[in-house]
Amino acid sequence: MNAGVNAGAYVVDARDGRIGRVTGFVGPCVQLRPPGGGREWDCPAEMLSPAPPGDVLRARVRAVNRDGRLP
Incomplete structure (x- = not known):
């Protein structure tokens, strides 16, 4: 899957x-970060599949809503 995954792809x-959004590659792993930001994690390339656009949109909206809450 490494060959088909570009930095910035969901x-x-x-x-x-x-x-997650692809932020880089280290050996056999792909580095990912949640759509709204947060802690990066590593995933083996063979365990990845393209994210459906609707799922990406929902994840990004959740992140915006979470960040917009008042203390």
């Missing part, structure tokens, strides 16, 4: 269903 980590 993908799904099949291990737990999280959506």
Whole structure:
């Protein structure tokens, strides 16, 4: 999957269903970050699939809503 994944693409980590944006590559792993920012995680390239646009939009809206809450 490494050859088909570009930095900035949104993908799904099949291990737990999280959506992440590709930020880099280290050995056999792809580095991902949640759509709204947050802690990066590594995922084996073979465990990734392209994220459906609707899922990406929902994840980004959740992040914006979470960040917009007042203390």
